Amino acid sequence: MSKQIDWSKLSEVEKLKYDSNYLRGTLEQSLADPVTGAIADGDTQISKFHGIYQQHDRDLEKERKQQKLEPAWSFLIRVRLPGGIASREQWLQMDRLADTHANGTLKLTTRQAFQLHGVIKRKLKATIQGINAALMDTIAACGDVNRNVMSFANPEESEVHAQAYQLAGDISAHLTPQTTAYHEIWLDEKLLVDGKKDYEPIYGDRYLPRKFKIGVAVPPYNDVDVFSQDLGYIAIQEKGKLVGYNIVVGGGFGSTFGVPETYPRLGDVIGFVRPDKAVDVAEKIVLVQKDNGNRQNRKQARLKYTIDRLGLDWFKAELNKYLGYDLEPARDYHFSRNGDRYGWVKGRNGKWSLNLFVEGGRVKDTDSLKLKTALREVAETVDAQFILTGNQNLIIANTDEKEKVSTILRKYGVWPIQLSGLRQNSIACVALNTCSLAFAEAERYLPDLMTKIEAILDEYGLLKEEIVIRMTGCPNGCGRPYLAEIGFIGKAPGRYNLYLGGNRNGTRLNALYKETLSEEEILKELRQLIAGYAKERNAGEGFGDFVVRKGYVKEITHGKEFKH
Template sequence: MDAVHKNDLSTPVEQLHSNEQLKLRSRYLRGTLEHSLADPVSASIAADDALLTKFFGVYQQDDRDLREERRVSRLEPLYQFMVRVRLPGGICTAEQWLALDAQARATANGELRLTTRQTFQFHGVLKHNLSRHLQGLVAAGLDTIAACGDDNRNVICTANPLFSQAHAQATLTAKKLSERLMPRTGAYREVLLQERAQQAPPENEEPLYGPTYLPRKFKIAIAVPPCNDVDIYAHDLGFVAIVEQGVIVGYNVLVGGGMGMTHKVPATFPRLSSAAGFCDAADIGEVAEHTMCIQRDFGDRLDRAHARFKYTIEDRGVEWFKEELARRLGKPLLPARDFQFESNGDQYGWRQGEDGRWHGTLFIRNGRIADAPGAPLMSTLREIARQVPVTFALTTNQNVALAGVAEADRARIDDLLRAGGLHGIADPIALERNAMACVALPTCGLAMAESERYLPSLLGKLDVIVNELGLAATPITIRMSGCPNGCSRPFLAAIGLVGKAPGKYNLYLGGTVRGERLNALHRENIGEQQILDTLRPLLAAYASERLAGECFGDFLVRTGVVPLMLDGRRFQLTQPPGVAGSARP
């Protein structure tokens, strides 16, 4: 592959975005990382090297709670690293769970975090522990390659491969796609794992990516209807399994989804993916590779804010994509087939799979696995991994399913949970069952407001309202993000809260329980009391006026509280009620 993507060979290198120039001169992501990691003077690494480590699932961060205190004390920020595991399909054996648990306590901050992309994050990894931390993961049969960076990220799919034959197919496919599209550079082992190279690297270490990799991150998801737990429309490339007689025969192909935007910049917006057609199950690898390479070749490498695949599709059109894919595949996609989603949340409690084994989905508040007074969650899950033959299946809603449990072991798991102060396989308050938050402060450098640390408090106040209104058993999706990058997929929720400033959020309303529609801006830059005062009358009206089976988001659209929002380009142009120039459909 040429240094510049195919449709822009005439662009001088110096005109490319600085990230593109860095990748090009980095020697396949090596940069000066070896020197940075060996430097004993600072707990940080050089800024350019910090960009390169993202390709290996490693983010340099600092504790923002302590920035000012350390500045006054003339100390550098408390630098540390977040490390994210590549875990396609979210599947983890009991042995791997124990290894991850041990690694968290030995070389991180003693906690595990479940992400919205079906994997683990470690926080608080210090520079002098980074190689040892990564080596421990590799020893457990895991790695962190492409968990971040301008490459194909962790491939997610509908949780739990043991639930049915179709689920097993989807999980195996996720693993195969992850391996097929994984970067090949030797920098990960040479520099981060500190393994001496046995031979000189090939001239072109990245036959698929080339030296400049992708313009931005690329995300793939696989959904098995009727469950849309992966929020299939939120990803660059989505595959919807078409199941016949219990077997996946092929996939509907969805392209150009994505959540991130920038406040007050209408040229940026979340976008729902578009249907491009259907492919046979045997062709999914070729379709995925060619689609990613179309973005490699045509994505914007000048303006990073415009570099995601959603903008390539939005600008050029789905028909253009279908023609380009057909040219590369040697055949067109077939017409998309019918399917139906019923929910985009997790189903808590015990469920029995096709083979008679049991699967229990355990609620994990904001994905944080840690011990707390009276509720030693981390220790309890450690004991389950030690005592019960079980597979841990992570969900994209930051929960975990204990999968493949024999009938005789169900009671033992319940006993271990109760002994740990956890009163059953699932025990969230009403609204928490369908709530999600990103990590945000204090470690995320992009966060404008609290998210993970604040959402439980807000939900406790909202829970009082829904209980008073008799809505405790009604699923209402609530998602909070500390910034508009949307890692918690807030723009698909019935209630989305997106940080603007400390204690201030934009309130978005109107998403559905099926995840196939964007919500719309209802209030801007409001604090907690305004959030509660705004939602109380809307929830009261919903409780008394809803139609049979109508979800909260559908009710808000039907009654005109917010407009129907399907077009991403209109997302930031549609103003909340009472704002001059309000655009309504």
């Protein structure tokens, strides 16, 4: 088969995947190499399918070069956690692994997953084995496959929410790679009989052209930002009962400065499917993308570009062929917001859940806030679940011990706390110092910048006004900045592009307002905008709606119109 493929016309990653023997590559040799803290170049791509990214500490880059040392290599490990729900035992295990094998912190991601940072090569296998011991895994958390499937944060809110969570798990299980390489390399399980070859019934021997993301939303809340997903499900209810899902295709936010043919795109609603067909639809959409996605240019390989290249009508017709039936017409729905709702809520099971704000999704202890210690004590002493939200926050969920949880959190100053409407709706990607793609800070900088913006909001009586703000260190969109009412994308150290005009429910892209701004220039621009908003807004009008109405930016109706 290899001789029939003209590899010279394809992305080099395509040959790597094909030659990897179903994601084995030379990972075992790389892990055993004591000479370097890195793994082989080809294995850096294959390792992503196992949930691992090789990184280095960019804060130390110059110093290590001067000392003629290789970069300070370490690895990010991402845990696959469909729907974001962890048991107290799983939380405690991740807390322990963060201290013993990583940098002492946990990152709660915008895909409702755990990340560990700063894991060195010789601890990789032990860390993954520790994750597996808690009945979790890292396979398909990254790579050219379906990644962690998102769903509405708490399934105990209603029967429909429980069904949405179940769907996320069912899709995740169905689309998980079948290769035994993961168990062989990381868990030391020799599962293959001699002479027998692995087989991927959905992905084949080259997997997908690019990553694939799925989310399930339950109106009126769009906390998974369903239009940012390659494939989205919008739960449709009638009289409190789930009747099916609207299907959304073609969302995705990765783009590149200076490459105008790359752009963020919102997904299109293409039809409706009954619950019993929902997993089948996921498989067939993945297959359409596998067979038709661009394998020559990885910057054009996501499903959004396949749809724009071949046409939405073509895609719908092709999907119907793969399904053997037509999707039904889409049903009516309404989204009111895409942020989290903080505080205590009583569920249908009579138990209580508390949505906590976690700055930048980083669970750590500081001099002023012992968040990691507080959450460890809750997990050790309270019967509860730990639910990761799509906005990098945490729900201590489904507990009968509300007062005990409150007492512990008060002891460490974690809750209750006063938050501005801006900070409540903030997201920041990791960016510097570990992300190799970042041009500027995000997670380490946004809290300080927000403090200065909050001072301006307070001057104009807008401190409690909910405004969606997001920051990333590069244009790849990991923090979904293109949906923010105020979005920042790093252009260079200390310099950011400012984007305006998203809305509170995640249904509109923002647009570039000003380029390459310093902090002083950012605050100057925002002061003028906030002053105008305070004086001229309509009743109930969001900040993003205001800047579009007043013409500060034009409304973007399709990603092709987006410009950096």
